[in-house]
Every structure is written in C-alpha cells, then in structure tokens.
Amino acid sequence: MIDVKQQHSVSQWSFNGTAREDHVIHDFQIRRIREFHERGYSQRQAATELGINRRTVRKYWNAGSDADATPRTRKRHRVLEPFAQKIRKLYAQHRNCRIVREELEKDKGIPSVALRTIQEFVQQYKRELAIEEHKRIRPSSSPDPAKTTTM
Missing domain, CATH: 1.10.10 (Arc Repressor Mutant, subunit A)
Incomplete structure (x- = not known):
C-alpha cells in the first residue's frame, strides 16, 4: 500500500x-x-x-484538475441591507444596538432580527464613526503657534 x-x-x-x-x-x-x-x-x-x-x-x-482545498464561499444575502440608512441613522443617534433593535421592532416593515445580527451589521459603520471622531478630536494640522507657550 x-x-x-x-x-x-x-x-x-x-x-x-x-x-x-x-x-x-x-x-x-x-x-x-x-x-x-x-x-x-x-x-x-x-x-x-x-x-x-x-x-x-x-x-x-471526479473533480477536475482545478479542484483544490479552498472551500467555496457564497455571498450571503443580508436581511438588513435594504434598511441600512435607517439603521445607520438610529445608531448614530443612540450609539446602542439594543436601542436600535427596539426601534426597528416598532417599525412593522422591518423583519425582526437578533441583536447579534444588528451588532454585526453596524460593525463597519462603528469603525467609520470612530475614525471620524478621532479626526475631530485630533486634527492632522500642525499646532497653532499662538497657543504654544515658551519658558
């Protein structure tokens, strides 16, 4: 063998x-x-x-010679994609996924989803918001010479 x-x-x-x-x-x-x-x-x-x-x-x-060990992936349909603008607006307003979920449950046109689904959905948006806040807090321009003190 x-x-x-x-x-x-x-x-x-x-x-x-x-x-x-x-x-x-x-x-x-x-x-x-x-x-x-x-x-x-x-x-x-x-x-x-x-x-x-x-x-x-x-x-x-019987697979062809192009078969390899890489698993096939498929693009998943995101249930919340049609409501992205509303979800982003709610998240920007509340900064809390649990509250966003509660607000979405009040709207009859949006399907009920798990909290984790909303958390995963806003993950990229949270990163974008953090970058924007970082830029506001710490501007990339040079310091103002009038504000510097000399000893």
Whole structure:
C-alpha cells in the first residue's frame, strides 16, 4: 500500500454527545485522492488509506484538475441591507444596538432580527464613526503657534 502521513485533527463534541473528528483536507490529500483514482483504487480504499470520510473522497474523486482545498464561499444575502440608512441613522443617534433593535421592532416593515445580527451589521459603520471622531478630536494640522507657550 501507499505510505500516507497521518494528519492531526481536533476532536470536538457533536450535538448527540459523541466525539467527532474535524478534519481539514489539504492540497496534498487531494493529489493523493487523484493518485488513488488513477491507480484503480476504490473510493472506500482511498478514504481508508487517507483516514478521511468517503464523502470527502467522492467530492474530489471526479473533480477536475482545478479542484483544490479552498472551500467555496457564497455571498450571503443580508436581511438588513435594504434598511441600512435607517439603521445607520438610529445608531448614530443612540450609539446602542439594543436601542436600535427596539426601534426597528416598532417599525412593522422591518423583519425582526437578533441583536447579534444588528451588532454585526453596524460593525463597519462603528469603525467609520470612530475614525471620524478621532479626526475631530485630533486634527492632522500642525499646532497653532499662538497657543504654544515658551519658558
């Protein structure tokens, strides 16, 4: 059989209380899957040799050469995006996500969302506000010579 290096994985508890192994597949493992396929191994044999799930092997078994270990990401639809202006206005006024959420719940046209959703939504806006405040407090211009005192 082909010698395969063992990968260390982190054990976590699943919802039913049993330990399960979380395993991240690496590019070299994908190359090994293709190698097993070319040598005539079955998917089950390849999974056993690599110590990974059969379904993971199946995913890369017939994939083209452009398949890699990078997971596919998708652009998530943001529920609050249509209400961004209102949320920014409320946050600028109150500076408190809990109050923003309460104000949004009063408006029947906006869906009810968790506090954490609002916190994540205003995160970038909070950074922008902090930068603006920093610029106001500490202007980038040179100090006024009339205000400096000499000893």
